[in-house]
Amino acid sequence: MKNKIKVLCVDDSALIRSLMTEIINSQPDMEVVATAPDPLVARDLIKKINPDVLTLDIEMPRMDGLEFLEKLMRLRPMPVLMVSTLTERGSEITMRALELGAVDFVTKPRLGIREALLDYTDLIADKIRAAASAKIQRLLVKTVAPGSSTDGVKNVSAIAQTPLLGSALMITEKLIIIGASTGGTEAIRHVLESLPPDSPGILIAQHMPPGFTKSFAQRLDSLCRIKVKEAVHGERILPGHAYIAPGGYHLSLTRSGANYVTHVDQEEPVNRHRPSVDVLFDSAAKYAGKNAIGVILTGMGRDGAAGLLKMRQAGAYTLAQDEASCVVFGMPREAIMLNAANEVKPLAEISSSIVMHLMSFGAGRNRV
Template sequence: MSDKKIKVLCVDDSALIRSLMTEIINSQADMTVVATAPDPLVARDLIKQLNPDVLTLDVEMPRMDGLDFLEKLMRLRPMPVLMVSSLTERGSEITLRALELGAVDFVTKPRLGIREGLLEYTDLIADKIRAAARARLQSVRRSDADAAAAAGLTPMLRSPLLSTEKLIIIGASTGGTEAIREVLQPLPPDCPGIMIAQHMPPGFTRSFAQRLDGLCRITVKEAEHGERVLPGHAYIAPGGFHLSLARSGANYVAHLDQEDPVNRHRPSIDVLFDSVAQHAGKNAIGVILTGMGRDGAAGLLRMRQAGAYTLAQDEASCVVFGMPREAIAMGAASEVAGIAEMSTRLMARLMSYGERSNRV
């Protein structure tokens, strides 16, 4: 963003939240709040007048619902939007819908001690605003693949007919909820077991898993400690827990713990990738998707060094080309691919494994 300050417009019906967001943002040297608005109708006029770089938007507001406003905004005047969400079941479902509509990311309002809680998020909010200002907007245009998916006609990839030894391991952060959906939706019901670390706070991963489960042919669920990793299933790390791969006899099992955050994250992608390098080696395929920071880059390299095939999302299709860039720079990626072709590349690689096995 050069030396120019990031201009932020904060939209929230709570005067306290508007004041706190202003305090947090103005405490950063590289950003400033140019205005605040109590509802989307006021915000609409301020956007025209001030042309902000980033909008922070409350989910539930009077006069016009945050989702309705976001949908109109992304269609008529696309801009980076950071949702400010309540940590409730309904709040998490609405937030996931907002990400589908094109919001870059979200932060959660604390349930108690709002002032102290939100101020504790100062660094996180500032990082997310910086990432939003640099983000590639995912427009609300509907590609042929999107339209097919909406109609329940997503082409299903051919099954690789592999043993239960194979695994697909995915790490993602900012922009990852939609990227993960694009990877999982075309996969056949008997594809290898999948483990996923998506940077997401507690309270959101269950709704995320349920949403994906309703869209995909595979079963998608929050991971549970000690459960077996089965073909045709995807296991998402619960918010607030590290997910790693472990062995129980001949079986792969999911391991959850609440050890210290790694790279400021729990779940951490590096924790998952490192465990897969140790326990699965060449039987795994590692995928690093869109996200800010460098979590997962070193772990993907260790997976590749252990014999795994590794894929990184390309810059053109990333919302934020942070984690994939770091992975590519350190030589962790065997291949770089766009998100639209990621599932096809995965299955082609698995088919090649199967063909080699049949020749042995």
């Protein structure tokens, strides 16, 4: 029999520790091996029991969760699932936790805690399974300020200086469509901050609950040369802009005359997700066809795989992140198995692959 996933729960609330233990121990493939009321107790327990996954609260006595996470990922990297409060400050701190190396997060309800957390049982269990299989690195990708000099940004900037790229990227019928889940917030950042400011319009579906996508978009907007915002219904999609599906809403593409336009709704979840990557990719296949570039990044499950295949069949250029660079190689693997990807690339090469495709597209038009 396969060993159970060993989980250490760290939270200053005895109620939360008890509920997390009840939820996790109800699953056949995982168990809580210890709990801790603060990071200092957790530090000693990690050395003693060597857990597979840590669930970590953010606001705790003696040492807050972010400080502990930063030390942990530097000195003893391991899969961490954050337990975050659904507040504006909480969402900003959660984005920072993901940047520091947390695999994912779950929201801690403010009212009706017991009932709400028990309703999350399947979600929490899935996230713990994903965390247990995630690739964790000691050296994290550092945040790059706009204009900073790193290999990835430097390569794209050099290409962007050529006249060919500028003429290609301003062609407004081209679109970039991106889908991701577990590990996707940092993967998306890596892709977007390496794209030039005259990129085609970009639509993004990242599995994320309500209340967090606004902070995610604001953070990306501060780091990237393109404009990044949370999508609203019925807005025209502009070059140099990226639109992120709001948490709890599907984002899809439609047309109004010659213009691409966003469609945002709360139709039923697809593949258990809202936003769903398949919903976005299906709409891109229908309305953008060969003018779209589809990208599927790290994530648990299969959402987006069938949609990416539809995009490829409609003539789109499609990319999947490779296994070695994924935090969780679920969604890209499913897409690759369906032969939905024209190319499979490491995360570090996806932006340059997008740019090179746009350059070749522009060159082809210039020859006509």
